[in-house]
Amino acid sequence: MTTAPAARRNSVGTAHTRVEGRDKVTGTARYAAEIPFDELAHGWLVLSTVARGRIRSVEDAPVLAMPGVAAVLHHGNAPRVDTDYVGLLGVPPDPTAAVFQHDRVPHLGWPVALVVADTSEQAREAAEALVVHYEQEPHDVDFAAEHPDAYPVDNHGPAVIENGDLEAELAASDVVLDAEYTTPEEHHNPMEPHAATALWDGGRLEIVDSNQGTMWVASELAKLFSLDPASLRVRSEHVGGGFGSKGVRAHQVAAVMAATVLQRPVRVVMTRRQMFSLAGYRSPTRQRLRLGADADGRLRALEHSSLSLTSTVHEFMESAALPARTMYGADAHHTANRLVRLDVPTPTWMRAPGEAPGSFALESAFDELAEKCGLDPIELRVRNEPERGPVSGLPFSGRNLPACFREGARRFGWEGRDPRPGVRRDGRLLLGTGTAAAFFPAGSAPSTAAVTAEADGTFTVRVNATDIGTGARTALTLVAADALETAPERVRVHIGDSDFGPAFIAGGSMGTRSWAWAVKAAAEELRERLALGATVPPEGLTVRSDTTEAVGALAPKERHSFGAQFAEVAVDPATGEVRVRRMLGIFAAGRIVNPLTARGQFIGGMTWGISMALHEEAVRDHGTGGHYGADLAGYHVAAHADVPPIEVDWIDDPDPDDPVGIKGIGEIGIVGAAAAIANAVWHATGVRHRHLPIRPDRVLTAGRHA
Ligand code: MOS
Numbered sequence: 204m205t206t207a208p209a210a211r212r213n214s215v216g217t218a219h220t221r222v223e224g225r226d227k228v229t230g231t232a233r234y235a236a237e238i239p240f241d242e243l244a245h246g247w248l249v250l251s252t253v254a255r256g257r258i259r260s261v262e263d264a265p266v267l268a269m270p271g272v273a274a275v276l277h278h279g280n281a282p283r284v285d286t287d288y289v290g291l292l293g294v295p296p297d298p299t300a301a302v303f304q305h306d307r308v309p310h311l312g313w314p315v316a317l318v319v320a321d322t323s324e325q326a327r328e329a330a331e332a333l334v335v336h337y338e339q340e341p342h343d344v345d346f347a348a349e350h351p352d353a354y355p356v357d358n359h360g361p362a363v364i365e366n367g368d369l370e371a372e373l374a375a376s377d378v379v380l381d382a383e384y385t386t387p388e389e390h391h392n393p394m395e396p397h398a399a400t401a402l403w404d405g406g407r408l409e410i411v412d413s414n415q416g417t418m419w420v421a422s423e424l425a426k427l428f429s430l431d432p433a434s435l436r437v438r439s440e441h442v443g444g445g446f447g448s449k450g451v452r453a454h455q456v457a458a459v460m461a462a463t464v465l466q467r468p469v470r471v472v473m474t475r476r477q478m479f480s481l482a483g484y485r486s487p488t489r490q491r492l493r494l495g496a497d498a499d500g501r502l503r504a505l506e507h508s509s510l511s512l513t514s515t516v517h518e519f520m521e522s523a524a525l526p527a528r529t530m531y532g533a534d535a536h537h538t539a540n541r542l543v544r545l546d547v548p549t550p551t552w553m554r555a556p557g558e559a560p561g562s563f564a565l566e567s568a569f570d571e572l573a574e575k576c577g578l579d580p581i582e583l584r585v586r587n588e589p590e591r592g593p594v595s596g597l598p599f600s601g602r603n604l605p606a607c608f609r610e611g612a613r614r615f616g617w618e619g620r621d622p623r624p625g626v627r628r629d630g631r632l633l634l635g636t637g638t639a640a641a642f643f644p645a646g647s648a649p650s651t652a653a654v655t656a657e658a659d660g661t662f663t664v665r666v667n668a669t670d671i672g673t674g675a676r677t678a679l680t681l682v683a684a685d686a687l688e689t690a691p692e693r694v695r696v697h698i699g700d701s702d703f704g705p706a707f708i709a710g711g712s713m714g715t716r717s718w719a720w721a722v723k724a725a726a727e728e729l730r731e732r733l734a735l736g737a738t739v740p741p742e743g744l745t746v747r748s749d750t751t752e753a754v755g756a757l758a759p760k761e762r763h764s765f766g767a768q769f770a771e772v773a774v775d776p777a778t779g780e781v782r783v784r785r786m787l788g789i790f791a792a793g794r795i796v797n798p799l800t801a802r803g804q805f806i807g808g809m810t811w812g813i814s815m816a817l818h819e820e821a822v823r824d825h826g827t828g829g830h831y832g833a834d835l836a837g838y839h840v841a842a843h844a845d846v847p848p849i850e851v852d853w854i855d856d857p858d859p860d861d862p863v864g865i866k867g868i869g870e871i872g873i874v875g876a877a878a879a880i881a882n883a884v885w886h887a888t889g890v891r892h893r894h895l896p897i898r899p900d901r902v903l904t905a906g907r908h909a
Contacts, residue, residue, distance in 0.1 A: 254828025312480025395443025416708025483551025635887025674800025793866025808872020
């Protein structure tokens with residue numbers, strides 16, 4: 204650590220392998236469920252087998268007599284928690300996480316008990332032997348097109364915004380498109396399942412967890428259990444993916460309850476199958492787009508309305524109609540998000556919540572409108588570039604969408620593309636290309652950081668960031684090194700510990716930007732003090748920062764990242780199989796801190812876009828109310844053989860209002876990717892696919908119904 208020279212370098216913007224990469228590939232890095240504890244007990248969650256009703260009884264006595272079993276927690280004996288609060292993200296807690304508080308069962312897979320035993324195997328065997336009697340009631344899990352109970356929900360702004368006379372503008376339009384698009388229920392499935400260990404240590408509650416923000420989890424657990432926040436510590440050192448699913452969930456709460464009752468460390472790990480009902484998911488959507496344009500493609504009318512679902516116990520909305528408010532202007536501009544409550548688990552944030560399904564509909568519709576106008580789809584978008592936020596009227600902090608399309612078109616070889624569908628062949632395969640815009644909000648939130656000059660000449664950064672696989676730890680190392688005018692090798696970054704103080708979560712593509720702001724502020728002040736001759740005592744010299752004021756002073760603007768997605772597909776008309784042959788994404792997403800890990804983020808998002816376009820679909824059984832195949836055999840995700848070479852690059856687009864120039868890149872890679880593929884499938888076959896995933900059976904039968 205001290206061998207590298209203390210030289211000034213420009214580390215931000217140069218490729219660095221992950222600072223914890225060696226630990227990860229050698230197994231030295233330990234994940235939440237791998238950290239050993241003395242006297243550790245293992246909890247196994249028992250989930251309901253009915254989709255609606257009441258728990259009549261839990262036959263815990265026979266299970267308590269089984270080998271190693273220490274406790275069976277359920278609604279009849281579990282500690283009470285307080286759910287009457289508003290959490291860090293401005294919403295009340297999801298009752299699904301506040302386990303064992305009542306006898307009601309609102310969906311299949313609802314946590315009804317935790318069996319705790321000396322070993323994981325004993326806990327599992329006892330949990331599987333536990334008999335729970337239910338009073339079953341009829342359930343409704345059908346996400347129908349016209350549900351009578353659908354209602355509008357405000358989420359990041361008003362649910363419904365209606366500017367201008369839509370019907371009049373549609374009537375006056377030369378070209379009109381009216382189409383419905385649907386996306387299915389989709390699941391995050393991070394590689395590392397949710398896992399938490401809770402223990403009381405000298406009057407302090409410790410939770411070793413896999414989450415997207417220890418402050419988030421700590422603050423909510425403190426409220427649930429009515430604890431002084433200082434009496435609780437949450438750590439989350441390495442996280443094998445989160446994608447929005449790793450907030451406060453049943454496993455942490457159940458582990459805390461059991462550790463409290465038994466006064467010994469208790470670990471609760473979700474199985475892959477349990478994650479399908481306990482970890483949240485992306486709601487299915489039904490979206491209607493009505494676009495009206497002049498003959499030259501200028502939009503007169505834009506209507507985007509979206510229906511998604513939530514559970515009967517908690518309100519979460521997939522805001523698919525939201526991005527249209529930023530993307531395109533129209534004389535009449537109507538957007539609406541509506542929700543229906545069904546007897547299903549509560550959905551949650553999943554990579555690009557709202558934008559991922561919303562962009563499929565919006566960017567498919569733009570491709571259809573371009574076809575109707577006889578315009579190139581890129582030209583249609585360029586002609587509809589707004590000067591200011593189409594609904595907000597606010598200036599953009601930067602809007603480099605046309606530049607992304609220009610560079611993308613050049614690199615992809617878009618020029619000279621024959622717009623006619625269904626005319627290119629490679630043997631029996633039909634070939635096509637498609638494009639779509641990508642977009643995602645750029646935001647920052649208050650964070651704190653501490654940077655210490657050590658007596659040996661190295662530096663230690665403590666910031667309560669979480670690296671859920673994004674490379675945040677490495678990015679922060681580079682940011683700190685530049686601010687300290689030293690080499691990254693002389694900087695160590697500690698993250699994932701609520702004792703480090705408040706910091707934003709790894710979410711909303713806001714993590715690295717929010718933390719980097721705080722790290723840079725503390726590091727720069729430390730460097731100045733050292734330059735002025737401050738001496739470093741043996742315990743080190745520490746400077747702390749808090750960006751609350753600076754972030755709060757940001758002027759209101761439309762702040763977003765943008766991108767252009769391109770895809771080429773080959774469709775086999777004999778089997779209905781769609782294969783993506785190549786993809787290109789060009790992004791304007793702020794200053795890129797670490798090109799190596801950033802490229803991985805974009806490619807990961809685009810890969811998920813392939814998966815969303817062609818594979819992913821959780822199917823709910825009308826009869827039982829549960830899933831068919833709630834595992835990675837039944838739920839298809841893109842595998843290596845499905846993913847072609849994906850090319851990613853970016854244009855220079857530093858955020859003028861961010862100290863490092865960052866905008867955030869965690870989510871934009873998936874946005875527009877499925878639309879680009881669907882548009883390419885149309886170009887190949889002449890058939891529009893408005894329902895995801897584009898399965899072989901849909902390709903085979905679509906033309907026949909047209
Ligand atoms: Mo992301 S869906 O904000 O983790």
